[in-house]
Amino acid sequence: MDETRIECDVAIVGAGSAGLPAYREVLRAGLTPLLIEGGPHGTMCARVGCMPSKLLIAAAQSVADMRHADGFGIRMDSPPRVDGVAVMDRVRRERDRFVRFVIDDVEAMPPAHRLDASVEFLRDGVLRTGDGREVHARRIILATGTRPNVPALYRPLGNLAIVNDDVFDWHDLPRSVLVVGAGVIGVELGLALSRLGVRVRVLNHSDSFARLMDPAVRDVAVELLAPELSLVRRARVTTVRRESDQVVVGWSVEDGAEVTERFDHVLLTAGRSPDLAPLHLERTTMPLDEQGRPCFDPATLQVYGQPVFLAGDVTGRHAIQHEASDDGRLAGRNAAAWPDVRALPRRAPMAVVFSEPQIMQVGGGHAALTDPDAMVVGKVDWTRQGRSRVMQRNQGLLHVYMRKSDQRFLGAEMVGPDAEHVAHLLAWALQMELTVPQMLDLPFYHPTIEEGIRTALRDAVR
Structure with a gap:
């Protein structure tokens, strides 16, 4: 047995939010996967992205809430004191819990399905580790994520x-x-x-x-x-x-x-850039653009003419966890089915900024409107919205976009209260291809933030 040669059906380079779903899809298809990770396990989201940032934001919001309590008639005896050591201790401690959950899942995989090593391409279909081992894969998924830009x-x-x-x-x-x-x-x-x-x-x-x-x-x-x-x-x-x-x-x-x-x-x-340089793609016959990145079909994630697929942040699109996971599933299915690759339906685009007030976009926001003259903007100024005023969070603006010809809902942008929840409702409506009148036929409870959505929709119809 040649211990320097490893064979698999699908090699998945990167064990993050895209690589892990890809692994599961390949396994589900009955093929032999090899999950390759050259850095620490735990996903970028859990280690340095979504989760630790929200832990820090939650601590900051608790301070902001106390500082604004006076507006409700609640008097604080003294201003809140921030214990930076305690704040960061909780951030690291809870971050490590989220990371541990992911590591436990990886360690539960069969050892033959894992390779903890950095790799680079030797030639088409062959990856080489730093210690000279060769991975021969019939198909390859690149889910290596991104690296931060340092000017x-x-x-x-x-x-x-x-x-x-x-x-x-x-x-x-x-x-x-x-x-x-x-x-x-x-x-x-x-x-x-x-x-x-x-x-x-x-x-x-x-x-x-x-x-x-x-x-x-x-x-x-x-x-x-x-x-x-x-x-x-x-x-x-x-x-x-x-x-x-x-x-x-x-x-x-x-x-x-x-x-x-x-x-x-x-x-x-x-910003961040796709982390591809260490792979030495120039040693393959993959078509590369002027930046040395693979040219691929965004609908199927397949590199043109190759049994190679991209998934997650490495594609250079929005670095959003649920989209990376969707990419991983799509790449895994297509890698398993290759050469019978297919485009699968994608979810409605949605993005949220966890500021306070929060910011959101649905459907790509204003930038996705190819013909502004063919659409109508409905708006609500949150300063006059009932539930928002009750909570002293009545700040911001919501714009919804409606196509004139058939009154189809096209998307939205917003800064204001509970934008993360407003974004979900509007993204669901967009994915279901609802018209604005159909959305107005749905129930809106009183008094809620969601009534602000109704105000904007009504404004669009007017």
């Missing part, structure tokens, strides 16, 4: 330049953080840290904010959240240097004014 300007800062992955290993909260980028991660973590007493400044090179594309909704979101973020838009960073254990950053804005500030850390949220 060259900040690399000389060493460990004072961090990415979101690093935040959740802190043992205490820093005094100050500069956040570079006002995308989803920058807004979520910036707000959480600010509400926990960290001095935060967010710099963004453009007018973008949390991926909102509807100008009116974006303007309201900026108005509500920018003060806590100390947001500077259209900022051009001019100087970055390290002085002892602090970072000194200078920037200018459109009017030419220049500002210099000191921070304990710079948190870089300048």
Whole structure:
């Protein structure tokens, strides 16, 4: 028996939110899978993404709620005190519990189905480990995820330049953080840290904010959240240097004014890129684009002309956990059925930012409207909405989009109360291809946040 040669039907490179569902689909099809992971198990979502970030956000929200209790007539004897060590202890402890659940599932797999090693392509269908073993696979799924972008300007800062992955290993909260980028991660973590007493400044090179594309909704979101973020838009960073254990950053804005500030850390949220370079795809016959990434069919996830499939964040699309899982299932089914690959129905797009007030998009939001002249916008201003006012959360704006010709619901963007729940209801309606009149025929309980949806839908019909 050649111990340097491993054979399998489907090799799955990456054991994250896409790789694990792919493994299960291949196993369900009766084929032999090999799940390959070169880093720590536990998924990016559980280790450094969805779950630890929400733990930090939950702690910050509890502080914000106490600070706003006075509006209900509840007097606090003294302002809440944030114990940074205790906050981060809970974040790490609960994070580790979520990670352990995933690791337990992986360790329960048959040992022959697992390979804990980094791999690279030797040639088509053959992967090589660092110790010289070769994996010969009839089909391959690449679910290697992404890596954070670290612009060259900040690399000389060493460990004072961090990415979101690093935040959740802190043992205490820093005094100050500069956040570079006002995308989803920058807004979520910036707000959480600010509400926990960290001095935060967010710099963004453009007018973008949390991926909102509807100008009116974006303007309201900026108005509500920018003060806590100390947001500077259209900022051009001019100087970055390290002085002892602090970072000194200078920037200018459109009017030419220049500002210099000191921070304990710079948190870089300048996006993430597919983690493909270590695989050496150039050794294969896969068609690659100008960035060296495989050219693939987004409907089937198959690399053109190859028994190779992409799944999850590595595709370069939205890095959203449920979409990565859907990708994994689709890639696993198609890899098992290859060459009989098929496009499967996809769920309605939905995205949520866990700020407060929250932000959401359904159906791709305003950016997905190919012909704005053919649609109608219905809106609700949350300041006048009953249940929101009862809870003192009456801030924000909801826009729903309706096609004029048949009154079909097309999507929405929102900043406001309980946007995560509003997003689900509207995404379900979109996937069911409901018209706005059909949505208005559905029940709305009084008094609820959901009545605000009805107000916006009625506005669209009018």
